[in-house]
Amino acid sequence: MYNLVVVFTDEHTTVEELLQPFSLNQKVENKEVLFSKDRLIYEEREKIKNIISDYNDKLRISCISKLQKAKLNNSKNRLEKFLDNASDEEIYNYAIRVYDKNLISLEGHIYNPYNPYAKWASYNKNSESTKFFVIENPEKEGELIHTNSAKVKDIKWNEVKYGIIPSESSIMPDGTWYDENAGTCIKVHKDKEQKITLERKHIGEAVIKNDLEWVANIVEYYI
Secondary structure, X not given: OOEEEEEEEOOOOXXXXXXXXXXXXXXOOOOOEEEOHHHHHHHHHHHHHXXXXXXXXXXXXXXXXXXXXXXXXXXXXXXXXXXXXXXXXXXXXXHHHHOOXXXXXXXXXXXXXXXXXXXXXXXXXXXXXXXXXXXXXXXXXXXXXXXXEEEHHHOOOOOOHHHOOOOOXXXXXXXXXXXXXXXXXXXXXXXXXXXXXXXXXXXXXXXXXXXXXXXXXXXXXXX
16 A cells, blocks of 8 residues: 655755655654653563563463473563562663663653654655656657656646646655645754754644746655
């Protein structure tokens, strides 16, 4: 299943540049907290309790050998002892062993490893199935052709199905992603070092400019 986004480019931008900030793997400066430190401690305690419960279920199985039973008891007893005696800080240190150090804040929170503003994991800008625009064939006078990339001024809107772009999402040359149906947009900010910060806003707080010289590109994207 894929979605469509119309990427408007001008002489200073490309489809690839405008899509990049919304990649699942794009690093952003304003990271999203996945777990607070307190929440991580609580979740880890619950996880250990569930493991102990699983051990108890396995110990009730009548067909297990004495050796298997001894191993299960040892593992269960070790976890129970740890859970009963460990401080919150010890539980926390045990929990963060599986996280990349770069995802741990100074306060001990765990950041989301993925871009919280992500829109796509992969995309295709040359799909045959997205050739909804109708324009004059530049190589044969009087002939119309279908395409997925054209200047706004060249599109024959009376020939396009329903006379509209078949997408509820669009990206403007300034980098803003608009979700028209949701009434929201995501603004892109880059500092001098090209580090990216993304910010969600209501469409009413943003300005949509249109230029007939822009190129409209219909892109399939997957997430």
